[in-house]
Amino acid sequence: MAAPNRAAAVSHVGKIRSNNQDSGYAGHDLFVVADGMGGHAGGDVASAIAVNRIREADREYQTASEAEFALQSALIAANSLLAETVFEHPELTGMGTTVSALIRVGDQIALAHIGDSRIYLFRDGELKQVSIDHTFVQRLVDSGRITEEEAMVHPRRSVLMRVLGDVDASPEIDTWILDTQPGDRWLICSDGLSGVVKNDDLKAALASRDAPRQVAEKLVRQSLDAGAPDNVTVVLLDIADVGPGDVMKDPVTVGSASAPLSFGGDQKPTSRTTRLPTLRLHPIRPATGPTHFEPQSEDYLDELIEEDQRRVRRRKITWLVGVIVLVVAIALAALLGYQWTQSRYFVGASPAGNVAVYQGVQQNLGPITLSHVYEESSTPVDTLPSYDKQLVEQTINADSLSAARSIVEQLSDVSGK
Structure with missing residues (x-):
């Protein structure tokens, strides 16, 4: 028999954003983080819709393969629901969300991932990122064009190549199955944590023997201490042999998805009236924050890569011109100084x-x-x-x-x- 679950979910708006566009869920066997994009145009709506739809998959499964298929189906369904919502509410055009989720089935974990939220596994004192970011800079890292260190400060580090939203009717979703064991600690988080807190600090926090809730809150505090430029959401799952009193009894939803979300049933499908009465629809304005989406086409990738190469060339030329100007200035100063000495x-x-x-x-x-x-x-x-x-x-x-x-x-x- 598999060891019982201990889990926690915590979300914070951060120190700069005016609203929380993240959503998180820690259930009986399903655990999800979604990071909405689109700024005030509807990032909060997107993550809430996705998590509310995906958490319907929180039930028992006979095999991990069955859970993997259910996760993939739930994400596709959430994508369709987002497209329908944008059709009925044009002011939400451009909204989307990342999703990282897992379902525990016995001693195995079924995972699904799209975007740049992350799934980590802490096992035997080692921290491993098990998801792959669907970002432009990750493509550059994978192709050897830049290093991991350069990716951290790249100007396009927040350009997403894959998300759920109204752009792609059949988005490519990563799904896979991994074995788990007692003592494992699984972390799912938005980039408000992984993009701010260093891996060594994540590892140190996860190495603590504190309960998942305490560790999750500590991770959020670390992001806040570092400035928290984005919303931060943490879902933590411990797989350990514990007493019944330590096991999470009721599912927990945090972030935008924790607000009620309902659709009116009396309106026509093409109605342009608001069908999200309990979730504020922000006025149309340019998206805020660093996260944005670009289509994953080869032409566009080639264009971005060429633009990145031009940026590198411009930077080299700028440095070269600066060095030349400095050398000329030093030579001119030396010449003027020598001429002055020859007047004495x-x-x-x-x-x-x-x-x-x-x-x-x-x-x-x-x-x-x-x-x-x-x-x-x-x-x-x-x-x-x-x-x-x-x-x-x-x-x-x-x-x-x-x-x-x-x-x-x-x-x-x-x-x-």
Whole structure:
């Protein structure tokens, strides 16, 4: 007999969004997270519709394969319902949602996934992401064009290639079956968590022996501490041998799906009147937030890849131009500085031991000499009185060439040469 379930679901609007477009569900054997897209145009409606439809699949199954098929069918049905809703409410055009879900059947888990919400498995101290993001940057990572680290900061990291919505009547949904065992901890979350909290912090939180509710709340707090730019939803499932009092008794729905959602039955299918009386339909305005959807066509992918390459080339050119400008500025400053030094004069001893006029300054710049003999007199330094000889050897500054020549003449007179 399979170990009983312990589970929890927590959702938070975050620190920037004005409404919660996430929905989550932790049931008897079904666990779901949906992250709505479309901003104020209906992301909250999309995730709520999807979760409300998918949670109808929360029942017992004889095999994991049966549960896998039921999950896939539920997601397809939710997709059709979203398309119907957009037809009846044009103001919701463009809404969609990601979905990550799993059903436990004995010692196996049936999973379904579309979008960039994530499913993780924490087992024996190791954290593994078992779902694959359906995003543009993930395609770039898979093809070796960029690294995982570059994907984290890529400007198109939120471009989704697959979602449920009114775009594709037959969306491609990932489904698969995995074995599970007592001690496993399954995490389903929206990108409000995975896009903000680092894997090491996720791993540390999941390693705690606290109850699922406490761990889920801790994960949400970590996202809030990091700024929480998006809604964050966490559904946690523990597979462990526990007492009956520790097992979740009633299903829990969080986020947008926790608000009642009903459709009037007296209206015609093509009615344009509101049939979602208990869920606010926001005014038409541009979508807000980073998440958006683009169709998964080869032409579009090629266009995005080419645009990304152009961006990289522009960045390289910008850096190159910046380096060139910096080098030119340094060279120009050096040239102007050298020209200034050559406008200065002083009197000193020449290599031959005579009093001479030098052009430049006494200091040197490393191996570069900033002065040279401009005029050399016939007066030996050794013929000068001790005091004058010391002054010449230490050099005498002059305000101009004429002033330097006057100093040399005075020294010649003193030496008697």
